[in-house]
């Protein structure tokens with residue numbers, strides 16, 4: 001290839017990268033984003049509503065209230081943090097919701113825009129409010145760091161040949177919906193679940209600890225929680241553990257992130 005051609009190609013790639021990348025709030029990492037926030041939010045809200053319609057929510061009002069209480073506390077912490085740091089536009093369009101589904105799987109997720117679902121099967125592992133705050137802080141951190149935009153973009157490239165979301169939804173609605181479900185591990189075979197990568201996991205752990213601390217939960221609760229999770233590893237690990245390996249590396253990083261999180265701890 002001639003030099004001028006190479007330079008031209010480089011410029012095109014650079015322009016493409018600039019246009020399709022955005023920054024992760026708080027960590028400043030550049031991320032791939034082929035999907036707009038508006039598209040992600042609209043898909044999120046409709047998929048979340050469909051999940052609410054098709055699944056039975058828990059009838060245990062104490063548990064349901066606990067999920068809502070811890071969720072709201074973390075929501076308030078996140079909102080305060082974003083406002084204080086002049087980043088409130090990163091939460092534009094959020095419509096927070098916290099629900100508890102009757103399901104024996106140990107799982108939880110937060111779809112874009114703050115749409116949280118906790119599975120009743122994870123409560124024996126979270127044990128108390130601080131344990132639940134570990135899970136919710138982590139999942140909410142994935143959502144505010146817009147990790148799903150990044151994963152959806154990657155899936156569109158690898159599975160649908162780089163189609164944009166609107167086009168994919170029109171032309172291949174079923175596959176597109178399946179990719180979406182795979183992003184959150186909703187009603188799909190384990191192999192179809194698209195796990196977050198290590199970088200995203202590290203970000204969610206670190207931000208999650210900060211958010212739970214700001215919400216008034218001692219972030220140290222994360223250590224026994226992940227220990228309980230890792231004890232459950234085996235032939236049939238909990239859904240949450242299969243996408244969130246509680247290995248030594250993770251524990252070391254969580255312990256290293258503790259002093260930073262403790263600076264935000266509001267008793």
Ligand SMILES: [Zn+2]
Nearest residue numbers: 196201204244
């Ligand atoms: Zn995660």
